Amino acid sequence: MNTEVTIDMQRASQLLKLLGDQTRLTMMKLLQSHECCVCEFVEIFKMSQPAISQHLRKLRDIELVKEERRGQWVFFSINESHEDYPFIQTILEHLPEQNESIAELEAQGLRVCCQ
């Protein structure tokens, strides 16, 4: 017995199912270190815009990510205040950094900055 907060099984399996898709899992890992907008994900994953939006919607529906419109773009970021974020975080910690994808974007001049 320890003092850690546990998460109920139904909730846990729901979260794991969402992370059990390689695209969404990679999105979450990426978002841990960088905010990204939809068109950046489209580039990174070489996937259609609706496909990307639908993955992001699933992550947003259970509030794992937050969205914020800035001009034309909608930026997504990790919701660190999520009740289950500590759980999510320990999972993501085991995954390799995805900085390469971001670096590629930058190299191609496709990284979106809107400050």
Next chain:
Amino acid sequence: MNTEVTIDMQRASQLLKLLGDQTRLTMMKLLQSHECCVCEFVEIFKMSQPAISQHLRKLRDIELVKEERRGQWVFFSINESHEDYPFIQTILEHLPEQNESIAELEAQGLRVCCQ
């Protein structure tokens, strides 16, 4: 950057997808503290024997669990030597103990012992 071993994204999402089913996730948590045979799981989950066997097969196919026949019964246990067991373990640590199901089994005299 830390010294932790990471697990590639494809492998990670495959494992998370498997754990993203409440039955299999609960099986894994149970198996962490108790070996169980198929008929015990049938009782615990109130689920058909083929359904249980099929979940166990998926867990066994990627070697998250080991099986061992003892007489009529086939006992399943966690494969702690699995390359990715540390990853699995950190996930399971966040989940509530499932001792109650085992206790119920024992109360009903349905716990299988074959020594």
Next chain:
DNA sequence: TGCTTATATAAGCATATGATTATATAATGA
């Protein structure tokens, strides 16, 4: 040997999932 219990596996089926295509909405800028 034949019956019972435990388990595995195959086939079938309903639902879930993740993509595509088409279209709507929202912001920007000429």
Next chain:
DNA sequence: TCATTATATAATCATATGCTTATATAAGCA
């Protein structure tokens, strides 16, 4: 205002998933 760019959403579809039913296999026991 109109065209362009970014995004969301709806409809559709192929495939994956998880269950059921039916059946096969394996061990124990009378």
